[in-house]
Amino acid sequence: MTGGRSHLVWWLLVGATLLFLFAPVAVVLLFSFNAASTTSLPFAGFSLRWYERAFGDHQFVVALLNSVKVAIVVAIFTAVVGTSAAFALSRRRSRWLDLFSSFVTAPLILPTLFLGIALLSFYTQIGLRPWLGTAMIGHALVTLPFVVLIVNARLMRLDRSIEEAARDLGATPFQSFRLIVLPLVAPALLGAILIVVAWSFDELVITFFTSGGDATLPVRIWGMLRRGIDPSVNAMASIILLTTIACTLLAGRFISGREIAR
Amino acid sequence: MAAERLGPALPVQESAEVTVGRPATPAWAPTAAQLAPALLFLLVFLVGPVAVFFAYSFWTVKAYDLVPAWTLENYQKALTEPIYLQLFAQTLVTAGLAAIVTVVIAYAFAHAIRFHLRRYQEALLLLVIVALFSGYLVRIYAWRTILGDEGIINQALISLGLIREPLSFLLFSRIATTIVLVNFLIPLAILPIYAALQNVRDEEIEVARDLGATPFGAFWRVTLPLAWTGVFAALGLTFIIAAGDYVTPQLVGGTSGSMIGRTIASTFGTAFNWPLGAALSFLTLVFVLVLLGLVKVGSERVLR
Amino acid sequence: MGTGTGRVTRDDPAGEAAIAVEGVCKRFGTTTALDGVSLRVEPGTFVSLLGPSGCGKTTLLRIIGGFEHADAGSISIHGVRVDRLPPNRRPVNTVFQRYALFPHKSIFENIAFPLALQRVPRAEQRARVAEMLDLVRLPGIEARSPAQLSGGQAQRVALARALIGRPRVLLLDEPLAALDLKLRKAMQLELRRIQEELGTSFLYVTHDQEEALTMSDWIVLMSEGRIAQQGTPAEVYERPANVFASGFIGEANLLPGIVAATDGTTARVRLADGGAEVTAPANGVRSDQPVVVSVRPERLRIGRAGSANGAENRIPGRLTRRVFLGNIRREFVAIGPDLVLVAQRGVDAEPIPNGEPVEVSWQAANTILLPDEGASHGG
Ligand SMILES: Nc1ncnc2c1ncn2[C@@H]1O[C@H](COP(=O)(O)OP(=O)(O)OP(=O)(O)O)[C@@H](O)[C@H]1O
Ligand SMILES: [Mg+2]
Numbered sequence: 001m002t003g004g005r006s007h008l009v010w011w012l013l014v015g016a017t018l019l020f021l022f023a024p025v026a027v028v029l030l031f032s033f034n035a036a037s038t039t040s041l042p043f044a045g046f047s048l049r050w051y052e053r054a055f056g057d058h059q060f061v062v063a064l065l066n067s068v069k070v071a072i073v074v075a076i077f078t079a080v081v082g083t084s085a086a087f088a089l090s091r092r093r094s095r096w097l098d099l100f101s102s103f104v105t106a107p108l109i110l111p112t113l114f115l116g117i118a119l120l121s122f123y124t125q126i127g128l129r130p131w132l133g134t135a136m137i138g139h140a141l142v143t144l145p146f147v148v149l150i151v152n153a154r155l156m157r158l159d160r161s162i163e164e165a166a167r168d169l170g171a172t173p174f175q176s177f178r179l180i181v182l183p184l185v186a187p188a189l190l191g192a193i194l195i196v197v198a199w200s201f202d203e204l205v206i207t208f209f210t211s212g213g214d215a216t217l218p219v220r221i222w223g224m225l226r227r228g229i230d231p232s233v234n235a236m237a238s239i240i241l242l243t244t245i246a247c248t249l250l251a252g253r254f255i256s257g258r259e260i261a262r
Numbered sequence: 263m264a265a266e267r268l269g270p271a272l273p274v275q276e277s278a279e280v281t282v283g284r285p286a287t288p289a290w291a292p293t294a295a296q297l298a299p300a301l302l303f304l305l306v307f308l309v310g311p312v313a314v315f316f317a318y319s320f321w322t323v324k325a326y327d328l329v330p331a332w333t334l335e336n337y338q339k340a341l342t343e344p345i346y347l348q349l350f351a352q353t354l355v356t357a358g359l360a361a362i363v364t365v366v367i368a369y370a371f372a373h374a375i376r377f378h379l380r381r382y383q384e385a386l387l388l389l390v391i392v393a394l395f396s397g398y399l400v401r402i403y404a405w406r407t408i409l410g411d412e413g414i415i416n417q418a419l420i421s422l423g424l425i426r427e428p429l430s431f432l433l434f435s436r437i438a439t440t441i442v443l444v445n446f447l448i449p450l451a452i453l454p455i456y457a458a459l460q461n462v463r464d465e466e467i468e469v470a471r472d473l474g475a476t477p478f479g480a481f482w483r484v485t486l487p488l489a490w491t492g493v494f495a496a497l498g499l500t501f502i503i504a505a506g507d508y509v510t511p512q513l514v515g516g517t518s519g520s521m522i523g524r525t526i527a528s529t530f531g532t533a534f535n536w537p538l539g540a541a542l543s544f545l546t547l548v549f550v551l552v553l554l555g556l557v558k559v560g561s562e563r564v565l566r
Numbered sequence: 567m568g569t570g571t572g573r574v575t576r577d578d579p580a581g582e583a584a585i586a587v588e589g590v591c592k593r594f595g596t597t598t599a600l601d602g603v604s605l606r607v608e609p610g611t612f613v614s615l616l617g618p619s620g621c622g623k624t625t626l627l628r629i630i631g632g633f634e635h636a637d638a639g640s641i642s643i644h645g646v647r648v649d650r651l652p653p654n655r656r657p658v659n660t661v662f663q664r665y666a667l668f669p670h671k672s673i674f675e676n677i678a679f680p681l682a683l684q685r686v687p688r689a690e691q692r693a694r695v696a697e698m699l700d701l702v703r704l705p706g707i708e709a710r711s712p713a714q715l716s717g718g719q720a721q722r723v724a725l726a727r728a729l730i731g732r733p734r735v736l737l738l739d740e741p742l743a744a745l746d747l748k749l750r751k752a753m754q755l756e757l758r759r760i761q762e763e764l765g766t767s768f769l770y771v772t773h774d775q776e777e778a779l780t781m782s783d784w785i786v787l788m789s790e791g792r793i794a795q796q797g798t799p800a801e802v803y804e805r806p807a808n809v810f811a812s813g814f815i816g817e818a819n820l821l822p823g824i825v826a827a828t829d830g831t832t833a834r835v836r837l838a839d840g841g842a843e844v845t846a847p848a849n850g851v852r853s854d855q856p857v858v859v860s861v862r863p864e865r866l867r868i869g870r871a872g873s874a875n876g877a878e879n880r881i882p883g884r885l886t887r888r889v890f891l892g893n894i895r896r897e898f899v900a901i902g903p904d905l906v907l908v909a910q911r912g913v914d915a916e917p918i919p920n921g922e923p924v925e926v927s928w929q930a931a932n933t934i935l936l937p938d939e940g941a942s943h944g945g
Contacts, residue, residue, distance in 0.1 A: 010378040014386060017371045021393040021448060024404030027414065028397070031407065038412070081299045088296035100297065103304055109499055111506020113523050114543055115311070117530050121318050121540070122311035124328075137307050144300065164633050165666035165724075167653040169680040170731065173292075179679075183670050198395040204509065209530065218399045225403055225513070237400040248395045252388040289635065 025241055032234035050235035060236060063220035066132055070207075070216055071200040074139040075193045081140075082147025083189060089148070090155035105145045115141065116209035123210065130212035138206035143196040150195070150255055154188035155181075191254035198247035202240055319540035326534060336541035346525075346542065353522040354549060356436055357504035360443035364500045367444070368451035369493060373485075376459040387456065394449035402513050405442045409433040409514070434516025442514050443504045450503070451496035458492020459485070487565045494561065498554050505550050506543075522546055582645045584609045584735050584767035585630060585658075590639030592625055592791075599625040600636070601791040607735070607784075609644075612761050612768045614778035617788035618814065623771045626788075627737050630769070631660045643735055658735040659728040663743055665720040667712040673723055674708035680731040698726035701760060718749045725757075729764065736761075738770045742777070754781055775815050779803065787811055809936050812860040819866070819907050821859040822938055825851050833935060835859055840902025845878045846933035856938040865932040866909035868897055868924050877927035883907065885922050899926050 032051070036044035054060050085104065089097055107115060119138050123130055158181070166176035204218035211219065217240055224233050322331040340346045371390075375383045397404075408414045409432040416428035432438060462485055470480040486493070508523030515521065522542060529539030585607040592600040599622045607613045615623045628634040630641055632653035641648050648656045667676050675682070677698055678691045686694075699705050702722035712720060721741055728736060741757075742750045758781050761768045772778055778785050779799045786796040787810075794814075795807040806812035813820060823835040826843065833848040835857055844859055851857055867875060871882060883901035890896075897909045907926055918924060 007378060010374040013370055014374050014379065017367060017448065018386075018389060018393075020445065021390075024401045024408065024445065025393075025396055027407050028400055028404045081303060084296045085300035088293045091293055091296075092290075097293075100301065103308075104300065107308060109502060111503055111523070113506050113508050113527060114547070117526070117536075117539060117543065118311035118315035119307070120530065121536060122307075122314045125314045126310075140303070141307055144303070148300070159664060159666060161662040161664060161666040162668060164631075164653065165660070165662060165727075166668070166679070167633075168631060168658075168660045169727065170654045170683045171679075172654055173652075175683060180668055195395065202395065202398055202400075204399045221399060221403075222509075233403075237397070237403070240400055241397050244395050244397065245392055248392045249388070252391065256384060 025245075028234050028237045029241060031231065032238040034231070034234075037231055050232045053232040054235040054239075057232070059215070060217075060220060060232075063215045063217045064239070066211075066214055067201055067216040067218075070132060070136050070139060071197045073136050074143060074200050075196050077136070077140050078144050078147045078196050079189060079193050082144050082192070083151050083185075085144075086148045086151035086155055089152050090158075101148075104148050107141045108145050112142070112203070112205040116206040119206065120209045130210050132211055132214040132216075135207045135211035135214070135216070138210050139200045139203060142203075142206070143199050146195050146199070147189070147192040150192040151185055151188050154185045154255075158184055187254040191251040194247040194251035194254070198244040198251070201243050201247070315540050316544065318537050319544055321537040323535050323537060328536060336538045337545065339538065340541050340545055346522075349520065349522045349525055350545070350549060352436075352520065353505055353546065354553065356439055356519070356521060357443070357501055357507075357550075358553070360440050360447060360504045361497055361501040363440070364444045364447040364451045365455070365493060365497050368448050368455050368496060371448070372452050372456040372459055376456060390449045390452050394453070398446060399509060401446050402442050402510055405438065405445070405514055406433060409438055409441070433514060434519065436515070436519040438514040438516070439511055439519035439521065442510045443507065447500040447504060451500050454492045454495040454499070455489065456492075458489040458495075462488045490561065490565055494558060497557065501554060502547075502550050505546055582609070583607060583642070584611075584644060585769060586640075586642040587626070587630065588640045588642075590626065590629060590636045590641065592622070592629060592634065592636050598791050600629070603639070603788070603791070603793055605786050605793060605796065607767050607769050609734070609767055610765045611783040612758065612770065612781055613784045613786060614782040615769060615771045615786050615788060616775060616778040616814075617773060617794075619773055621788045622791045623773070623788060624739055627660070627739050627769065627771055631658060631737050632656045657733060658737055659731060659733040661721075661724050661728045661736065661738040661741045663740045665712075665717075665724045667715075667720055667724060667727075669712050671712075672708065673710050673712065673715075676712065676723060677708075677727045677730055679727065694730055695726075698730050701729070701763070702726045703756070717745050718753060721745065721753065722756075725760070729760075729766070733766065735767045735769065738768060740771055740773070742772075750777075757781065779815070785815075787814065789814075806860065806934060806936065809858050809860070809939060812858075812934065812936060817863055817908065818860045819863065821861075821905065821907075823857060823859055825853050825855045825857055825935075828853055832930065835935065837902070837905075839905040840881075842881045842901065844881075844933060845930040846935050847931065849935045851935050851937070858936045858938045860934040860936055861907075861928055861932060863896070863908045863910040865928045866907060867927050868899065868909050868911065868915075868918065869927065870918065871923050871925045875927060878930040879933065880925050880927040881907075883924055883926050885918055885920050885924050887920065899924060901926060 030043070033046050033048070034043055035047035035049065085100075089101060115138060119134070119141075120130065122128075123134055128134060162184075163176055163181055166180045167173070171179065202218060203216075204222055207216050208219050208222060215223065217236060221233055221236050221240075224230055224236075317330075318328070319336055320330075320332050320334070322329050322333060322335060375386045379386065406413070410416070411428040411430055411433070413428075413433070415432060416425075419425045420428065466488065467480050467484055470484040471477070475483060505521070506523055507521065508527045511519055511521040511524045512527070515524070523546075526539045526542050526546075529535040529542070583606040585605075587606075588604045590600050590603045591598075603622070603626060605613075615626065617623055625634060629636050630643075632648070632651060632655075636649070643657055646657075668679070671679070674692075674695055677695045678686075681691045681694065695708060696705070699707065702725055704719060704722050704726075707715075707719070707723075712723070715723060721744075725741070738757075742753050745753060754777060757768075757770075770778075770781065782799055784796065785799055785802050787794045787802060789810050795802055795811040797805075802811060802815050806815060806818070809820060812818045821837050821839070821844070823837040823844070826834045826836045828834070828848050828851060831848055833846055833851055835844045835846060836842075837844060837859070846859060867877065868885070869875065881901045883899040885897060886900050886906065887898040888895055889898075893912070895911050895915070897911060899907045899909060901907055909926060
């Protein structure tokens with residue numbers, strides 16, 4: 001039957017696309033373990049020397065710690081502020097709330113270059129010296145919609161009467177939130193937080209313009225790239241990749257792809 | 263019978279006489295309180311920066327200092343000097359090309375997992391999301407290793423005996439810029455298209471086929487119009503992001519593959535001309551939005 | 567205005583009602599969900615709120631429960647104004663249509679939830695949950711999770727959870743709507759048994775008139791945000807106050823006509839279709855008033871033309887169709903060009919072939935005259 005053959009065609013298409021998407025990722029991961037000091041074929045054997053070199057680099061370690069700091073602060077901030085906003089959006093329908101939704105998602109559709117230099121202009125204008133903290137603000141701006149959208153989607157699926165039942169049985173608004181609603185949206189929130197961490201860990205452009213001299217991991221790599229190729233960049237890049245891939249796969253355990261796709 | 267315990271029905275009172283027991287706080291108060299932190303944050307750190315940035319586009323730079331001159335000089339410069347005009351054109355062509363290629367591939371992918379590989383759609387979608395969040399900078403520079411003179415493709419072709427000299431147009435060219443843009447934009451485009459295709463019900467396509475439409479006819483007349491909002495969203499998003507990108511042209515574009523983003527970034531770096539950079543940024547957005555508006559109007563005509 | 571919550575206002579001179587609703591209005595945008603509703607639920611009774619879909623039953627229940635706020639009017643529960651109290655501070659509990667069990671908690675944790683909030687000692691919690699599960703006849707299922715329950719079991723657990731705090735008033739919003747017919751019948755009896763056992767006042771929303779008639783002490787019939795009639799099941803069934811009530815509760819033949827003559831106690835009505843005359847208790851109608859004659863199918867008798875039986879009203883007609891419904895038989899008799907009466911007879915009554923001329927007869931006392939609201943604005 002033609003069904004089987006057309007199935008194959010679709011698989012080829014999907015497979016080719018995925019190959020195209022993951023080829024650069026695979027290349028970086030592979031070369032990070034290559035013993036040779038040029039990033040070209042043929043493969044010279046397995047080695048961890050680039051990882052050793054990376055961790056021996058003081059600036060790299062500082063950048064890694066900065067990345068972790070930024071990710072943690074941004075995740076906590078967006079989790080609290082975003083969950084609260086998601087609640088407001090799920091409670092009632094109104095044109096104002098729709099407007100707010102578009103407002104929250106706006107940073108997602110602006111180029112990060114635009115946001116980065118706009119933020120830099122703003123900080124300069126109000127006399128705020130760029131440092132790691134100002135970079136966190138930029139990260140929060142872009143990642144806030146992830147939390148709002150994902151948590152809101154879960155809340156919308158939650159039967160309102162479950163919450164009303166809790167209130168009816170004597171729970172205060174806070175008790176019904178803590179004992180009933182929060183445990184039920186926690187998986188979605190956790191998934192959203194992992195997405196936020198993945199995005200933050202990978203972010204270059206906004207951070208580059210708004211962190212002053214404080215480098216995160218991608219900013220450090222960016223700086224090294226401009227000074228010529230050093231294979232330990234592959235090891236550093238692999239650390240970013242492994243972190244973000246792990247976070248996203250883990251997020252996939254808590255939220256379905258469809259929820260992210262909206 | 264228990265009914266004997268019941269009193270007579272109350273006479274129905276005029277409702278206007280009994281006045282209102284409104285709750286002490288208005289119903290929207292909790293909503294406002296829950297929204298307040300996010301709203302405040304966005305007002306300060308989104309509206310504020312965009313406003314300042316817009317204002318800067320009317321300022322000038324004198325002796326390495328920003329001067330609020332309130333002039334149209336920057337816009338004038340951006341719209342008259344050939345170097346900027348050429349960069350705008352190059353940017354719109356490259357970004358437009360990248361967006362179109364991206365959306366075509368993304369549509370095919372989304373279509374495949376939505377209609378033909380349904381059993382695996384959750385897993386395949388997760389892979390797309392992994393790709394979306396796995397490496398922006400890393401991904402771009404990896405392409406240097408793939409496309410360079412010493413890169414994987416050239417080495418493979420040479421060792422297969424297909425070429426003698428490396429194909430040097432692969433890197434530092436418009437082709438390189440386009441390939442790399444498409445590479446990181448595809449996941450971004452798949453998600454809205456997939457979401458839109460989810461809203462196309464199978465019956466709608468089946469009805470069209472039942473009424474004699476060919477597979478392509480059903481796609482063109484039924485599926486695509488129904489999914490068009492998603493497809494257009496993907497097109498718009500990828501076009502804007504491609505047009506505003508500067509890491510790609512910087513790392514793999516060379517001169518022929520350069521784009522306006524690179525120039526804008528340099529006005530905020532070594533060139534130190536923030537007002538000009540601001541004007542170039544807003545002009546880029548305007549051009550992109552105008553083009554997208556034209557596409558929208560045109561597509562609504564065609565897909566009627 | 568502005569005084570704190572919990573202000574006590576006694577405004578029910580006829581004695582303390584379990585629920586007293588007065589003049590409640592509620593609008594959603596342009597739709598008026600409730601338009602001046604007043605009702606009382608006497609302590610310890612089972613009151614049904616009955617009406618077609620969209621008439622405002624749920625809205626009224628949610629206002630009493632504290633989930634919506636009325637635009638006007640007042641709500642008192644056992645003499646205490648509760649209008650400004652949040653749901654958790656109102657002495658009522660609600661059983662929701664879709665159970666609303668907490669999916670992440672065990673059955674025990676679900677039922678003990680109100681007790682846990684009040685920090686009742688664990689041992690007492692266990693005893694009272696067991697007691698409640700006995701009451702709803704599901705002993706020993708404490709450790710299960712809500713996902714492991716059938717619909718009927720889930721609804722019993724929801725009931726146990728709503729009752730464990732010993733509310734004096736329980737609100738139920740179509741709690742049986744999601745159950746199949748057989749289970750629904752069984753649960754109706756269960757609910758009534760539990761209500762009588764505990765002496766709790768029940769306000770029970772349903773759009774199933776049969777359910778309301780079998781379960782309740784008192785029926786409140788709603789239509790389009792207003793109360794159309796209230797009374798005991800017998801009253802609303804036997805003496806519908808208007809065409810709506812007559813059509814909604816039980817089944818009725820509704821025949822429009824004009825009052826030809828009346829002496830204050832009985833009236834003669836000329837039917838609009840076919841021109842036959844009908845005698846009925848006057849029920850306050852005036853001469854020449856457009857009315858609707860209402861007769862229940864089971865009050866009609868069908869016999870061959872001319873058979874004597876002492877009924878005042880007799881109309882000739884023709885048998886057109888019959889339907890068997892278990893142990894009763896439903897006959898359709900054409901008495902005018904467009905007018906068909908429905909009668910109900912036992913299966914063992916004398917069979918008459920279709921198409922035969924027959925005579926439909928019934929007693930004047932079983933006839934109800936209702937003002938025709940469609941023709942002149944009364945009521
Ligand atoms: N939150 C709301 N927003 C807008 N309109 C509403 C809302 N809740 C109820 N309504 C409207 O108010 C009217 C009464 O609704 P309600 O739910 O009280 O009806 P009901 O008698 O319970 O009907 P059903 O038997 O279908 O449950 C309907 O017209 C409904 O559309
Ligand atoms: Mg309802």
